[in-house]
Amino acid sequence: MGKLYDSLLSGTSGRTGRIVVANVYGNEITRTRPRKRNAQPTAKQLLIQNRMKRCAEFMQSYKGYACRHFGNRSGMRSCYNLAMTNLMENFKIDYxxxxxxxxxxxxxxxxxxLLAAIPLSIKLSGDKLDITWQDNSAGNVDRENDLAQxxxxxxxxxxxxxIENAAIRSEATYSAxxxxxxxxxxxxxxxxxxxNDEQTVSSSQYIGTTA
Structure with a gap:
């Protein structure tokens, strides 16, 4: 049964039949619950489902970070949604x-x-990965103390x-x-x-590969 709190302007939640009403980030939405499928998924549908699963697994280690630091909420699209969209678009399906x-x-x-990183090199030696970047803080104390992710x-x-908060920008190197x-x-x-106050971030930079 749907529930009404004070008035429609104050928000509603619940469901009646297949109609679901919810308040999401201050926006009242109404949607229809999908029907249960009895048919087996097609090969194309399985690929799409597998991509979603792989993207969720890929993001798992940094999900908490992405939920705070992947762009800005836009309407109903959260930072998590934006981060997941980036993955879905770039896990390419060859049907x-x-x-x-x-x-x-x-x-x-x-x-x-935030001021972007300028990666310089990566070097793998056994189980140690050395990463270097340019200290581009230009004497700005706040930028010198930015934390590498x-x-x-x-x-x-x-x-x-x-790896969160691995080193500060001015150190210009980290061994993982x-x-x-x-x-x-x-x-x-x-x-x-x-x-350093964990309020702003730079866009991530792809450094490259090593074997």
Missing amino acids: AASSITPDYPALAFSKGG ILLAAEGENFTFF IVPINFQEKTLHVWMAFRS
């Missing part, structure tokens, strides 16, 4: 080959207007490894210990910066 291939350089985990993905793995299930695989690496 003819029945395959899903991430376009790694186009993937992002952070989106904002680093994301690792191993080719062939759906999951990622996220690679998780054992990522070792001896091609790694894809991204980085971004977040202000």
Whole structure:
């Protein structure tokens, strides 16, 4: 049964039959619940479902970060929605080959207007990954203390490894210990910066790959 709180202007929630009423971020919406499907999904539908599953797994390590720091809410579209859209658009489906291939350089985990990172190099030695970047703070104390955020993905793995607040911008280097299930695989690496008060972020930059 649907419920009414004070008035329609104050918000409604609940459902009547297949009609669902909800208040989402201050917006009242009405939608129809989907019917249960009895038919088996087609090959195309399975690929689309698998892409959604892979994108959710890819984001799992940095989901909390993305929910705060991937652009700005736009109407009904949350930061999480925006981050997921980026993944869905860049996990490319080849229907003819029945395959899903991430376009790694186009993937992002952070989106904002803070001074962007300028990555310089990545070097893998055993289980240690050395990452260097340019200190482009130009003497600005706030920018010197921006915190590096680093994301690792191993080719062939759906999951990622996220390192928050790894180092400050002025240090210009960081050494990460690679998780054992990522070792001896091609790694894809991204980085971004977040202000020391954790209020603003830069857009993430794809650094490249190493094996």
